[in-house]
Amino acid sequence: MQTERPNSFNNSKNRRQPILTRTAQEWYEVNAEFFAEEYEEIQFETIHSSFLKHLPQHSCKILEIGSGPGRDAAGLADLGHVVVAVEPSNELRTRAQSCHTQANIRWLDDKLPNLEKVIQLGDQYDVIFLSAVWMHLAPSERKSAFALIVSLLKPRGLVYITLRHGPFEEIEGFWDIPDYEVMALARDYELIQLDQVHEGDLLGRRDICWTRITFISRN
Numbered sequence: 076m077q078t079e080r081p082n083s084f085n086n087s088k089n090r091r092q093p094i095l096t097r098t099a100q101e102w103y104e105v106n107a108e109f110f111a112e113e114y115e116e117i118q119f120e121t122i123h124s125s126f127l128k129h130l131p132q133h134s135c136k137i138l139e140i141g142s143g144p145g146r147d148a149a150g151l152a153d154l155g156h157v158v159v160a161v162e163p164s165n166e167l168r169t170r171a172q173s174c175h176t177q178a179n180i181r182w183l184d185d186k187l188p189n190l191e192k193v194i195q196l197g198d199q200y201d202v203i204f205l206s207a208v209w210m211h212l213a214p215s216e217r218k219s220a221f222a223l224i225v226s227l228l229k230p231r232g233l234v235y236i237t238l239r240h241g242p243f244e245e246i247e248g249f250w251d252i253p254d255y256e257v258m259a260l261a262r263d264y265e266l267i268q269l270d271q272v273h274e275g276d277l278l279g280r281r282d283i284c285w286t287r288i289t290f291i292s293r294n
Contacts, residue, residue, distance in 0.1 A: 099211055099248030100164070103143075107166035111144035111174075117277050119150030123206070125272040126235045126289050130154070135201035138227060140187060141208030145171025145180075151204070152177040159200075161185045161193060187212060188220035190227075199229045206237045209257065211248050221260045225292070234266060234290040241276075241283035254286050266290035 093106040103110065120127065135156045142148045142160035144167055151158050157179045162168040163186035172182050185192040187208070203224050212220055224234060236257060243249040254271075261268065269289045276283040 095244065096246060099246055102244070102246055102248075103164040104166045107144070107164065107170055110167065111170050113278065114144050114146045119146055122277055123147065123150075123235075123287070125270050125287050126204075126233075129233060129269050129289050129291075130156075130202065136198065136229075137202040137204055138193065138200040139204040139206075140190070140224075141205060141211075142171060142182075143167050143207075145175040147204065147206055148180050149175035149177060152179045155179075156202075159183060159193065159196070159198075161190070188216040188223065190223060193227070194223075199227055200232060201229050202233045202235065203228055204235050206235070207239055209236055209252055210239050210243075210250055212252075213250070217252075217256070218260065221264060225264045225266070228292050230292060230294050232292050233269075234261075234292075236288050236290075238286045238288070239283060240286065241280075254288070257288065261288075261290050265293045267293060 093102070093109045096102045096105050137151050137156050137158045138161070139148050139151065139158055140161045142162040143164075145160065145162075148158045148160035148171065152175070159181050160171070161183045162171065163184060165184070168182055168184060183192050205224075209217075228234065238252055238254060238257065240251055243251060258268070267290060269291050270287075271289075272287045274285055274287070276285065
């Protein structure tokens, strides 16, 4: 059951506030411009530095699940990687495509837990990248979603997951998922942990913190 929490943005009085909605899907559609501006405040290399030190220098095929306004897909593409960027919000995906036009990004309207369009591509990936996405999966969806992710991973492939902790908006579709739950899933599917970093919110939102975890497959 989702825990009720106060609106986290009330703690940042000097920040512009997003519009409250009923569901997470509506939240991203209505506030696409807000999130695009907010995400671009932090450089890709800064927020994901713990992961980037494990990313191979040669060109990789990367599946980014929940690409949002496209900052991270663009950052990965600029490093020379081929990116399949999955985003279910039409507003965010359209904005991302217009702002980030790199030829090595393919944009898909798809989402967890099923990734139907991704599966239709029939590919496997060197890296699966999920930033601020896992928090939208209901408890009943997480094990099957994790199994699917692992099935799309190449041997010795990387999985990168970021988890947000702290107050959430009172909107359907947000869960504060504990680190130990993700670690247990990783053990069940024989992923090896390479890195785990805990840090405060880089946007300065009080009482919010993040865990960033990088795993590698055994074979």
